[in-house]
Amino acid sequence: xxxxxxxxxxxxxxxxxxxxxxxxxxxxxxxxxxxxxxxxxxxxxxxxxxxxxxxxxxxxxxxxxxxxxxxxxxxxxxxxxxxxxxxxxxxxxxxxxxxxxxxxxxxxxxxxxxxxxxxxxxxxxxxxxxxxxxxxxxxxxxxxxxxxxxxxxxxxxxxxxxxxxxxxxxxxxxxxxxxxxxxxxxxxxxxxxxxxxxxxxxxxxxxxxxxxxxxxxxxxxxxxxxxxxxxxxxxxxxxxxxxxxxxxxxxxxxxxxxxxxxxxxxxxxxxxxxxxxxxxxxxxxxxxxxxxxxxxxxxxxxxxxxxxxxxxxxxxxxxxxxxxxxxxxxxxxxxxxxxxxxxxxxxxxxxxxxxxxxxxxxxxxxxxxxxxxxxxxxxxxxxxxxxxxx
Amino acid sequence: xxxxxxxxxxxxxxxxxxxxxxxxxxxxxxxxxxxxxxxxxxxxxxxxxxxxxxxxxxxxxxxxxxxxxxxxxxxxxxxxxxxxxxxxxxxxxxxxxxxxxxxxxxxxxxxxxxxxxxxxxxxxxxxxxxxxxxxxxxxxxxxxxxxxxxxxxxxxxxxxxxxxxxxxxxxxxxxxxxxxxxxxxxxxxxxxxxxxxxxxxxxxxxxxxxxxxxxxxxxxxxxxxxxxxxxxxxxxxxxxxxxxxxxxxxxxxxxxxxxxxxxxxxxxxxxxxxxxxxxxxxxxxxxxxxxxxxxxxxxxxxxxxxxxxxxxxxxxxxxxxxxxxxxxxxxxxxxxxxxxxxxxxxxxxxxxxxxxxxxxxxxxxxxxxxxxxxxxxxxxxxxxxxxx
Numbered sequence: 001x002x003x004x005x006x007x008x009x010x011x012x013x014x015x016x017x018x019x020x021x022x023x024x025x026x027x028x029x030x031x032x033x034x035x036x037x038x039x040x041x042x043x044x045x046x047x048x049x050x051x052x053x054x055x056x057x058x059x060x061x062x063x064x065x066x067x068x069x070x071x072x073x074x075x076x077x078x079x080x081x082x083x084x085x086x087x088x089x090x091x092x093x094x095x096x097x098x099x100x101x102x103x104x105x106x107x108x109x110x111x112x113x114x115x116x117x118x119x120x121x122x123x124x125x126x127x128x129x130x131x132x133x134x135x136x137x138x139x140x141x142x143x144x145x146x147x148x149x150x151x152x153x154x155x156x157x158x159x160x161x162x163x164x165x166x167x168x169x170x171x172x173x174x175x176x177x178x179x180x181x182x183x184x185x186x187x188x189x190x191x192x193x194x195x196x197x198x199x200x201x202x203x204x205x206x207x208x209x210x211x212x213x214x215x216x217x218x219x220x221x222x223x224x225x226x227x228x229x230x231x232x233x234x235x236x237x238x239x240x241x242x243x244x245x246x247x248x249x250x251x252x253x254x255x256x257x258x259x260x261x262x263x264x265x266x267x268x269x270x271x272x273x274x275x276x277x278x279x280x281x282x283x284x285x286x287x288x289x290x291x292x293x294x295x296x297x298x299x300x301x302x303x304x305x306x307x308x309x310x311x312x313x314x315x316x317x318x319x320x321x322x323x324x325x326x327x328x329x330x331x332x333x334x335x336x337x338x339x340x341x342x343x344x345x346x347x348x349x350x351x352x353x354x355x356x357x358x359x360x361x362x363x364x365x366x367x368x369x370x371x372x373x374x375x376x377x378x379x380x381x382x383x384x385x386x387x388x389x390x
Numbered sequence: 391x392x393x394x395x396x397x398x399x400x401x402x403x404x405x406x407x408x409x410x411x412x413x414x415x416x417x418x419x420x421x422x423x424x425x426x427x428x429x430x431x432x433x434x435x436x437x438x439x440x441x442x443x444x445x446x447x448x449x450x451x452x453x454x455x456x457x458x459x460x461x462x463x464x465x466x467x468x469x470x471x472x473x474x475x476x477x478x479x480x481x482x483x484x485x486x487x488x489x490x491x492x493x494x495x496x497x498x499x500x501x502x503x504x505x506x507x508x509x510x511x512x513x514x515x516x517x518x519x520x521x522x523x524x525x526x527x528x529x530x531x532x533x534x535x536x537x538x539x540x541x542x543x544x545x546x547x548x549x550x551x552x553x554x555x556x557x558x559x560x561x562x563x564x565x566x567x568x569x570x571x572x573x574x575x576x577x578x579x580x581x582x583x584x585x586x587x588x589x590x591x592x593x594x595x596x597x598x599x600x601x602x603x604x605x606x607x608x609x610x611x612x613x614x615x616x617x618x619x620x621x622x623x624x625x626x627x628x629x630x631x632x633x634x635x636x637x638x639x640x641x642x643x644x645x646x647x648x649x650x651x652x653x654x655x656x657x658x659x660x661x662x663x664x665x666x667x668x669x670x671x672x673x674x675x676x677x678x679x680x681x682x683x684x685x686x687x688x689x690x691x692x693x694x695x696x697x698x699x700x701x702x703x704x705x706x707x708x709x710x711x712x713x714x715x716x717x718x719x720x721x722x723x724x725x726x727x728x729x730x731x732x733x734x735x736x737x738x739x740x741x742x743x744x745x746x747x748x749x750x751x752x753x754x755x756x757x758x759x760x761x762x763x764x765x766x767x768x769x770x771x772x773x774x775x776x777x778x
Contacts (some may be wrong), residue, residue, distance in 0.1 A: 017667065028680045066453065101453055203450075275664065
């Protein structure tokens with residue numbers, strides 16, 4: 001076996017070429033890792049909103065909260081269903097909520113640019129049903145007032161979205177922001193929570209809610225709850241575990257990002273692999289004499305083949321590692337994307353999972369193997385006598 | 391022998407390397423064409439937006455509706471030539487609920503008047519207007535679903551519950567990107583008559599043609615002022631502004647595509663520059679000979695730049711030759727049929743093709759500058775001494 005230090009030294013002899021080739025591979029790995037991290041971030045943010053012991057009830061066939069509507073009198077029936085947990089006062093832990101998307105002026109962009117923000121009208125007990133939500137500045141909204149709290153991802157990004165400021169849900173019907181909440185990185189952090197009555201009367205939805213979220217006695221109580229809700233043919237409702245509801249909501253956007261990223265990466269990878277191939281062919285041609293000498297010394301053709309493939313992989317792995325390191329910087333960045341399921345803008349972050357990092361590195365090394373194989377084969381086929389003759 | 395001739399000969403010396411480099415240039419050109427076509431397909435709607443069309447919707451939220459009578463009030467305003475209206479229906483194909491396409495309830499006769507770019511044959515148009523359950527379907531959606539004129543189709547309503555039956559009365563097409571080719575349009579009356587009293591007589595948005603294209607700003611303000619003291623306020627803007635505001639929501643993705651375009655150009659530059667540099671290094675003593683027999687440093691630099699230029703031209707042309715069929719018949723057809731809302735038209739535009747070709751040329755030359763300068767600066771004695 002030819003020592004790897006031989007390959008490393010050979011790479012160092014031609015620094016510029018080595019860096020140019022590794023740089024190409026680094027950029028490809030960076031793009032690939034970035035796209036996968038964003039796709040994972042989209043999933044993580046949207047799925048984080050769900051709890052396994054929560055169930056969400058929507059109108060059958062609506063598919064999402066935004067297109068669903070449930071009559072108020074059905075809310076009582078849903079909350080009275082066996083399996084719904086009661087709080088210490090004996091009241092059912094459930095919240096009938098109304099969801100509307102409003103166009104709000106975005107700050108920091110072009111003048112007059114608006115984006116959709118989701119407004120959720122919530123009953124007073126909402127924090128009991130969603131214990132993962134915590135007020136981090138200001139205070140909770142007083143029940144029965146035109147006060148609201150906003151998710152921390154909205155703060156400072158939209159007109160009127162700061163504690164103490166006001167914005168209109170309807171002409172002459174301003175709500176005042178009194179607090180900011182965090183929700184474990186979930187999509188709730190990109191929402192406005194106002195009182196149910198304020199939202200309903202501002203949007204002309206009296207007597208209706210969009211969805212009902214209930215806390216169950218245990219995650220295992222879901223199947224029975226679902227069966228009870230869905231057998232009532234008059235209500236025409238469907239129940240879904242909150243975790244799987246949010247999983248479904250994330251699919252379209254996560255898929256879009258990862259398909260776009262994969263297509264881009266494949267094209268770039270093609271170019272970078274050919275670049276690596278060029279470099280390795282040049283290396284083989286230049287070191288023809290060395291290869292001849294090695295063969296004459298008794299190294300086998302297979303040794304030569306492996307050695308050049310290893311050299312190419314080292315080259316690619318260095319590039320891949322640099323690209324990966326650069327992509328990790330993205331975990332500090334935030335991206336606002338339109339979520340296709342709710343038609344509103346949600347702030348996502350890049351999420352680096354071990355699988356993604358490993359996958360990107362393997363992809364980088366793979367470019368090295370593919371790019372190095374043909375040149376290595378050529379090197380292995382060198383005739384020692386010819387090569388040494390010059 | 392001309393300069394370009396020498397460059398071409400030099401390129402032929404290492405055929406494999408040249409072939410690989412030309413392939414890289416061609417692929418990058420193709421990819422550049424594709425990325426820019428994505429952006430064009432997405433953003434050019436405002437380019438096609440009619441200047442004499444303004445759209446009105448609920449002031450606060452697009453999910454909220456306006457009373458139907460607003461339509462008649464707008465129609466009576468001076469300067470208005472025709473008005474149409476529509477409701478988002480949110481229908482799904484019961485056989486494939488995840489397949490998203492737009493379903494919109496509208497008033498057929500006025501819709502076709504307001505949108506002259508929607509092309510449908512006269513008999514089909516009349517048939518659609520006459521049939522209350524008739525639907526007009528975009529050609530790319532019809533092709534994908536296998537729907538033909540005369541078919542009966544059933545859609546499941548997500549906002550309006552139940553199964554809804556339609557007769558396919560006509561298939562439309564369009565050549566502009568502001569109208570997609572994957573929408574099911576049907577009679578607003580059919581939807582309205584089936585609704586409970588509380589949600590009857592409401593429209594999602596109103597589109598108005600005005601007789602003076604220069605007055606769209608003034609007319610928009612006039613419409614909003616008219617309804618300002620009503621229970622439901624409106625916001626009206628020109629079609630171009632509406633498209634812009636919609637694109638604003640996707641700005642992050644557009645930025646990402648721009649960023650990737652730059653990254654890709656960087657990768658391409660590195661690879662071409664590398665190849666040229668390798669060739670120059672191998673031929674160092676030849677350049678020494680050229681200098682010794684009287685060629686000036688600038689001639690050496692010209693040889694190298696000429697070589698790069700040839701690679702750029704060949705690669706760029708190959709990229710265009712691959713790009714046209716690949717985009718127009720491959721990716722384009724797929725995107726138009728499956729993601730027709732986002733990409734109503736996905737065709738290579740001449741200006742994008744020209745840009746991609748110039749980019750290939752420019753990049754090849756720019757990445758050769760450094761090796762060329764290095765070679766030109768070599769001392770004759772020094773370069774003659776070097777071997778291989």
